[in-house]
Amino acid sequence: MTIYLKYSEPPWHRQGEPIVLREAESDPSYGEPPNSRSLERLMKLGFIPLDKHIGPTSHDVTAQVRRILGIDEVGHGGTLVTSGEIPLCQVFCQSS
Amino acid sequence: MSGVLPVLLGRATKVAGIVMRSPKEYICLMKLHEEITDEELEWGLSHFIGEVYQTPPVRSSVARRPRIRTIYELEVIERLGKDVLMRIASSGGTYIRKLCHDMGILLGIGAHMQELRRTRSGIITEKEAYPLIDVYWASWLWRNDEDDRELKKIIRPVEDILALLPRIEILDTAVDAICHGASLAAPGIAKINTQIKKGDVVGVFTLKGEAVALGVALKSTEEVLREGGIVVKTERVIMERGTYPSVWRRVKRHKDTNK
Structure with a gap:
């Protein structure tokens, strides 16, 4: 048996079309197109389309991805911030 | 539960709300608690297409008040007695477990969600998703052989997720x-x-x-x-x-x- 019910086409695509207000070009000496990002930059401004397996929670696999890539510190602001976070935490603990 | 889960890295975590609100597609196995006819099932399902009220389940991270969610498509792929295999396209934030439960109440026989797989999240389909083991080996190649090609295929720019x-x-x-x-x-x-x-x-x-x-x-x-x-x-x-x-x-x- 099959049943097929449809309300509307799911919004899998962007609505609308672009209108140009000002003809302009971007200066190539700043930034870079998303597709030419280096791996290091992708780890700061990217995502993994993961196919999660049965078992662990979404939270668990997210933690595993962080561990595999070793970017836990980067996600929290880089090694500079990590070394700065510890004394900051101590200050709060002591003052309370 | 398995399926498409976009994992955001670094500053990309700021777009988590967009991922959550994007439309989803699921394959769901629902278990009916008693036998019913195909006609009765179709009658029941027809009440869960379009805009539906939903109260988040007891174990959820959001306030438990009714919300309106949209079910765009609902298709029964296969049915074997009390087992109903469905494909569901819905708006972001729809609880499929709750949907099955509510269907059971409406049908008067009870039902629950047995298994669920997300086959699409926004623009990302399961065809372009990678299992965790692929991420592991791609990362291994990058660390040990200094070959970043595989990992660069897996990690995509955050802009892709904002395409909608x-x-x-x-x-x-x-x-x-x-x-x-x-x-x-x-x-x-x-x-x-x-x-x-x-x-x-x-x-x-x-x-x-x-x-x-x-x-x-x-x-x-x-x-x-x-x-x-x-x-x-x-x-x-x-x-x-x-x-x-x-x-x-x-x-x-x-x-x-x-x-």
Whole structure:
């Protein structure tokens, strides 16, 4: 048996079309197109389309991805911030 | 539960709300608690197409008040007695477990969700998703052989995930002000999408296609074209400050002071 019910086409695509207000070009000496990002930059401004397996929670696999890539510190602001976070935490603990 | 789960890295975590609100597609195995005919099942399911009320389950991270969710498509692929295999396309934030439970109540026989797989999240389909083991080995190649090609295939730019958002592209001169949290005014806009409505969440991009920020439209496209003014209130900055020159500053400071 099959049943097929449809309300509307799911919004899998962007609505609308672009209108140009000002003809302009971007200066190539700043930034870079998303597709030419280096791996290091992708780890700061990217995502993994993961196919999660049965078992662990979404939270668990997210933690595993962080561990595999070793970017836990980067996600929290880089090694500079990590070394700065510890004394900051101590200050709060002591003052309370 | 298995299936498509976009994992955001670094500053991309700021777009988590967009991922959550994007439409989803699932394959779901529902277990009916008693035998019913195909006609009865179809009658029951027909009440769960279109806009439905849903109260989040007891074990959930959000306030338990009724919300309206949209079921775009509902298809029974196969049925064997009490087992019903369905494909469901729904708006973001729909609880499929709850949907099955509610179907059981309406049918008067009870039902629960046995198994669930997400086959699509926004633009990302299961065909382009990678299992965790692939991420592991790609990362291994990168660390041990200094070969980053596989990992670069797996990790995609955050912009891909924002492809469904109404889009505004801005001039280079406006970028750094937005990175500092300023609202976007009409003179900074190079391109704007049609069909933007007041209150929509919009993506602000550079002309190179880089994501700058997410914001809320204060005006519709028509109003922007007619009267200009402040167009977008910046809510979430994605791009790092100092990526583009800060022409909006009167006193040009040393670059390091921006950090």
